[in-house]
Amino acid sequence: MERELQWILVSAICASSLINILAQNTEWPHSNLASIDYSGVISIDCGVNEGYTDKKTNLQYQADDIKFGEIYYTSSIYNFDHVSQIQKQLNTLRSFPYGKRNCYTLTPKQGKNKKYIIRAYFAYGNYDNKQKPPVFDLHLGVNFFKTINSTEADIVIRVEAIHFASTETIDLCLVNIDQGVPFISLLELWPLDNSIYESSFTLLTLDLLTRVNLGASEDNNSFIRYTDDIYGRSWEVPNNYNGNLMNTSSAIDLDKLVDPYKLPAEVLSSAVKALNSNSLEFTLNYVMDSEYYVYLHFFDCEDRTNKQKRRLNIVINGFDDDNNVTQFLTLSYWKPQSIILPIKQGVGIWKILIEANSDSELPAMLNALEIYRVVPQLDSATQQEDVDAIWHIKDFYMISKMNWQGDPCGPKNFTWEGVNCSSGDNPRIISLNLCSSNLSGEIDASFSNLTCLETLDLSNNELTGEVPEFLAKLSQLKLLNLSRNMFTGSIPESLKAKSSNNSLQLSFNGNLRPYQTESGKGNHQKFIIPLVASLTAFVAVVLIISTTIMVIWRLRKKGKVISSISVKDELLKSTNKVFSYSEILIITNNFTTMIGKGGFGKVYQGTLECGKRVAVKILSSPSAQGYREFQSEAKVLMHVHHRNVVSLLGYCDEGDTNALIYEYLAEGNLQQKLSDKNPNFLDWTTRLKIAMDAVNGLDYLHNGCKPPVIHRDLKTSNILLDENMHAKILDFGVSRTFANDTDTYVTTFPAGTPGYLDPEFYCSGTLNKKSDVYSFGIILLELITGQPALRGTPENLSYILPWVNNKLRTGNIQEIVDPRLHGKYNAASAWKFIGIAMSCLPQVPIHRPDIGHIALELKECLSLELSLERTVSDVRDSLAMSSRQIEFH
Numbered sequence: 043m044e045r046e047l048q049w050i051l052v053s054a055i056c057a058s059s060l061i062n063i064l065a066q067n068t069e070w071p072h073s074n075l076a077s078i079d080y081s082g083v084i085s086i087d088c089g090v091n092e093g094y095t096d097k098k099t100n101l102q103y104q105a106d107d108i109k110f111g112e113i114y115y116t117s118s119i120y121n122f123d124h125v126s127q128i129q130k131q132l133n134t135l136r137s138f139p140y141g142k143r144n145c146y147t148l149t150p151k152q153g154k155n156k157k158y159i160i161r162a163y164f165a166y167g168n169y170d171n172k173q174k175p176p177v178f179d180l181h182l183g184v185n186f187f188k189t190i191n192s193t194e195a196d197i198v199i200r201v202e203a204i205h206f207a208s209t210e211t212i213d214l215c216l217v218n219i220d221q222g223v224p225f226i227s228l229l230e231l232w233p234l235d236n237s238i239y240e241s242s243f244t245l246l247t248l249d250l251l252t253r254v255n256l257g258a259s260e261d262n263n264s265f266i267r268y269t270d271d272i273y274g275r276s277w278e279v280p281n282n283y284n285g286n287l288m289n290t291s292s293a294i295d296l297d298k299l300v301d302p303y304k305l306p307a308e309v310l311s312s313a314v315k316a317l318n319s320n321s322l323e324f325t326l327n328y329v330m331d332s333e334y335y336v337y338l339h340f341f342d343c344e345d346r347t348n349k350q351k352r353r354l355n356i357v358i359n360g361f362d363d364d365n366n367v368t369q370f371l372t373l374s375y376w377k378p379q380s381i382i383l384p385i386k387q388g389v390g391i392w393k394i395l396i397e398a399n400s401d402s403e404l405p406a407m408l409n410a411l412e413i414y415r416v417v418p419q420l421d422s423a424t425q426q427e428d429v430d431a432i433w434h435i436k437d438f439y440m441i442s443k444m445n446w447q448g449d450p451c452g453p454k455n456f457t458w459e460g461v462n463c464s465s466g467d468n469p470r471i472i473s474l475n476l477c478s479s480n481l482s483g484e485i486d487a488s489f490s491n492l493t494c495l496e497t498l499d500l501s502n503n504e505l506t507g508e509v510p511e512f513l514a515k516l517s518q519l520k521l522l523n524l525s526r527n528m529f530t531g532s533i534p535e536s537l538k539a540k541s542s543n544n545s546l547q548l549s550f551n552g553n554l555r556p557y558q559t560e561s562g563k564g565n566h567q568k569f570i571i572p573l574v575a576s577l578t579a580f581v582a583v584v585l586i587i588s589t590t591i592m593v594i595w596r597l598r599k600k601g602k603v604i605s606s607i608s609v610k611d612e613l614l615k616s617t618n619k620v621f622s623y624s625e626i627l628i629i630t631n632n633f634t635t636m637i638g639k640g641g642f643g644k645v646y647q648g649t650l651e652c653g654k655r656v657a658v659k660i661l662s663s664p665s666a667q668g669y670r671e672f673q674s675e676a677k678v679l680m681h682v683h684h685r686n687v688v689s690l691l692g693y694c695d696e697g698d699t700n701a702l703i704y705e706y707l708a709e710g711n712l713q714q715k716l717s718d719k720n721p722n723f724l725d726w727t728t729r730l731k732i733a734m735d736a737v738n739g740l741d742y743l744h745n746g747c748k749p750p751v752i753h754r755d756l757k758t759s760n761i762l763l764d765e766n767m768h769a770k771i772l773d774f775g776v777s778r779t780f781a782n783d784t785d786t787y788v789t790t791f792p793a794g795t796p797g798y799l800d801p802e803f804y805c806s807g808t809l810n811k812k813s814d815v816y817s818f819g820i821i822l823l824e825l826i827t828g829q830p831a832l833r834g835t836p837e838n839l840s841y842i843l844p845w846v847n848n849k850l851r852t853g854n855i856q857e858i859v860d861p862r863l864h865g866k867y868n869a870a871s872a873w874k875f876i877g878i879a880m881s882c883l884p885q886v887p888i889h890r891p892d893i894g895h896i897a898l899e900l901k902e903c904l905s906l907e908l909s910l911e912r913t914v915s916d917v918r919d920s921l922a923m924s925s926r927q928i929e930f931h
């Protein structure tokens with residue numbers, strides 16, 4: 043038998059999801075839409091701030107009000123006009139630089155036990171100027187769906203799943219696999235009729251590999267999507283077109299057809315047809331290690347004089363062995379028919395053959411073809427009641443743990459922090475550890491819906507109210523830790539009973555803060571009463587001596603006694619934790635790892651109970667000034683919350699131990715990063731970004747805090763970097779708050795660090811906001827030059843500012859900018875950066891701008907740099923693109 047039609051349809055599984063071959067069509071004519079309810083469609087234009095109605099399609103697009111990730115625009119040279127209908131939506135995207143898994147949780151209004159199309163688009167468009175599209179995984183629900191891997195910046199990847207939702211919500215998660223930052227451009231959900239895209243198991247998820255409108259001719263170039271297709275399916279045009287078309291000129295009234303698949307008229311009105319008794323053959327290349335479903339759509343619209351019959355034999359593969367999948371089909375005139383061919387694992391799809399049966403009076407034909415891969419379901423979703431309860435808890439306490447996204451239990455590597463689950467089908471939450479999680483308010487009733495809980499740790503929070511009775515109803519509960527909260531009232535009898543018969547281990551100690559606990563006071567009294575009683579004879583002596591000591595003590599450490607009360611008062615109001623000395627020992631593992639050292643004392647690495655890494659700063663010798671600085675820092679940080687200011691997590695003020703517990707910043711300080719000894723020196727853009735972060739932190743201290751905070755000791759060693767190289771300001775030991783903007787602090791003892799110190803200070807001994815601006819200018823010079831503020835020996839000191847001034851006179855920028863960069867920066871942004879630094883450094887403070895102004899200037903400088911980089915890469919791109927075109931033609 044002759045096979046005259048041959049396509050190599052798809053050569054690799056993913057090839058069909060690249061839609062850069064799709065053709066353009068700006069007209070969206072269609073009629074049969076009015077009768078359909080589109081309110082169930084969810085369309086999220088990732089990266090926009092506000093929802094809108096699309097003018098071309100009238101579809102409602104939502105903004106992605108997701109808490110995580112960052113918004114970007116694709117580079118303007120990629121305008122994606124080949125997908126004109128969603129061109130606008132592809133221009134913005136959201137990327138997820140933080141966290142391993144980030145999820146969109148869709149809540150379709152049709153609810154669970156319903157089939158949906160989930161569709162996502164990824165248009166990289168070189169948004170990050172790296173010319174390197176990332177590779178990342180996509181999970182649907184708790185299961186791996188597919189890896190997104192595009193090799194070219196201009197490619198748009200579309201993925202589409204037919205998903206049977208067994209839960210009320212559907213999670214689509216982007217998973218970082220350390221090959222670039224995951225991102226997404228557009229996400230859609232369309233409700234489907236449950237009766238279509240049937241498969242042997244309803245609970246399946248299908249991954250679209252190809253969907254081709256075979257009758258479309260390449261030169262007709264029609265890309266069909268919503269509004270032509272009421273499910274928003276896009277139908278590809280076959281490539282390597284090489285066959286016979288048949289079409290109908292009669293109008294197709296979709297409303298009169300019985301077609302559960304609701305194929306668009308464009309698909310129904312044309313088909314490929316074999317000549318006479320020949321067969322249609324499609325050559326494919328789908329591997330054997332997956333299970334597939336092939337859907338073939340027929341609509342016999344060929345006008346005929348007699349009632350000629352068309353009877354077809356469909357064979358998939360058609361080799362000698364048991365791997366034939368066959369089906370027989372009789373088509374009726376003007377009646378849509380779709381058939382499903384399941385392909386078992388181990389078979390693969392190599393060839394689809396459609397031949398006219400021997401008794402057929404008309405040749406073989408086919409309108410459209412869809413192939414789906416069955417997505418293996420290795421994990422199952424957490425039991426719905428537990429999901430509802432834990433999400434309610436998350437919302438109620440506004441828990442913002444980064445990985446509390448998607449399903450709480452699955453997949454196993456992504457189980458929520460502090461959550462432990464049973465294994466097996468529909469896992470249950472069996473343990474919940476929310477210790478030190480900043481919970482406040484009462485214990486919410488939804489805890490009682492976590493009926494399989496064995497362990498519940500709510501210790502070390504600010505929970506108030508009474509301990510509720512319903513906790514006793516958790517029949518599996520073996521451990522309940524409520525210690526270190528602010529509960530009032532007594533423990534319910536039912537809980538006490540469980541605890542006394544040892545079925546429940548209950549911890550309830552420390553339900554007021556440690557320094558004012560009942561037990562604390564008790565100990566004190568127990569100690570004092572016997573002492574006084576047994577030493578009555580010495581009372582007078584003791585009194586005299588102790589009074590004398592107190593007086594001396596107060597004279598020496600006046601600051602400490604007086605203001606320690608106020609610090610404690612403020613701590614009471616703040617959310618920071620108070621730690622005891624013994625806890626500090628545990629946190630730092632007996633001061634094992636020292637990570638820093640300064641005039642104030644040493645800094646150790648530590649780990650909190652829940653595994654959070656921290657830095658613990660211990661004040662060394664308790665001098666009056668040291669203690670003042672310690673207090674000053676604690677006070678400032680308690681009120682200061684900004685992403686570019688290091689945050690204080692806790693505090694210890696016990697006896698001679700004064701410690702501050704900070705968040706841990708993995709990349710250390712800027713001084714180390716700029717040092718000659720650091721082999722991974724910072725690139726230009728990173729330097730600009732660090733300057734931007736630092737200026738934002740400082741602007742917040744000066745202009746965002748009431749009263750304003752003057753840092754007074756800004757230097758590169760006080761700027762710390764987190765794992766993403768975001769900068770944060772640290773060390774408020776000598777900072778001061780000022781009642782108003784014009785206040786100036788007159789000091790007699792030196793503050794600040796040589797090399798950074800405002801020259802005005804030497805003359806007048808005064809420091810104000812403008813002194814910080816000066817120090818900041820020096821930091822900018824260090825970022826630009828890579829040199830320290832001060833070099834050389836005490837006899838032969840070299841300051842950075844005169845050095846730069848000298849070089850500026852010659853006008854040679856290359857001699858100023860860090861030679862390690864080897865010219866990898868744009869001269870324009872370098873000049874601007876130097877200009878900004880110099881503007882901070884006039885001798886006379888009033889000639890220095892406000893830090894807010896510097897922030898604006900730096901922002902401009904950074905965007906200048908980024909746009910210049912873009913221009914350079916755009917030129918490179920267009921060169922690369924034209925060379926590609928040459929290759930093709």
Ligand SMILES: *[C@@H]1O[C@H](CO)[C@@H](O)[C@H](O)[C@H]1NC(C)=O
Nearest residue numbers: 177178189190191192193221
């Ligand atoms: C991504 O695609 C490229 C080119 O096809 C391939 O070399 C690479 O191995 C792929 N990466 C992953 C993680 O699949």
Ligand SMILES: *[C@@H]1O[C@H](CO)[C@@H](O)[C@H](O)[C@H]1NC(C)=O
Nearest residue numbers: 257258259262264289308312
């Ligand atoms: C080809 O395009 C024309 C107009 O652009 C349209 O009217 C016609 O229906 C298309 N034909 C097919 C087979 O899609």
Ligand SMILES: *[C@@H]1O[C@H](CO)[C@@H](O)[C@H](O)[C@H]1NC(C)=O
Nearest residue numbers: 259262287288289290291312
């Ligand atoms: C329909 O088919 C005829 C020939 O079979 C062809 O001439 C005509 O252009 C086709 N119409 C469309 C809209 O493709």
Ligand SMILES: *[C@@H]1O[C@H](CO)[C@@H](O)[C@H](O)[C@H]1NC(C)=O
Nearest residue numbers: 357359360361362363364366
């Ligand atoms: C499989 O199909 C081919 C082509 O139709 C046929 O020649 C072969 O006999 C079939 N094999 C079996 C085992 O049915």
Ligand SMILES: *[C@@H]1O[C@H](CO)[C@@H](O)[C@H](O)[C@H]1NC(C)=O
Nearest residue numbers: 427430431434487488490491
């Ligand atoms: C807890 O369970 C009850 C009864 O099943 C239900 O009415 C309530 O909505 C649930 N609460 C949460 C937060 O899931």
Ligand SMILES: *[C@@H]1O[C@H](CO)[C@@H](O)[C@H](O)[C@H]1NC(C)=O
Nearest residue numbers: 142217218219453454455456
């Ligand atoms: C998840 O765990 C499996 C094995 O348990 C491992 O093969 C896989 O790489 C892990 N995935 C991630 C993203 O860590």
Ligand SMILES: *[C@@H]1O[C@H](CO)[C@@H](O)[C@H](O)[C@H]1NC(C)=O
Nearest residue numbers: 460461462463473474475497
């Ligand atoms: C979770 O369960 C596993 C196995 O039962 C156990 O080893 C682990 O310590 C538990 N983790 C927590 C946080 O409870």
Ligand SMILES: *[C@@H]1O[C@H](CO)[C@@H](O)[C@H](O)[C@H]1NC(C)=O
Nearest residue numbers: 440442479480481482617683
């Ligand atoms: C703790 O909770 C309070 C309000 O409940 C919030 O303002 C604060 O930012 C939270 N702190 C942390 C570290 O989550």
Ligand SMILES: *[C@@H]1O[C@H](CO)[C@@H](O)[C@H](O)[C@H]1NC(C)=O
Nearest residue numbers: 477501502523525526549651
């Ligand atoms: C309860 O929590 C406190 C503070 O987090 C901890 O010190 C204590 O060991 C816990 N008790 C039990 C029984 O786990």
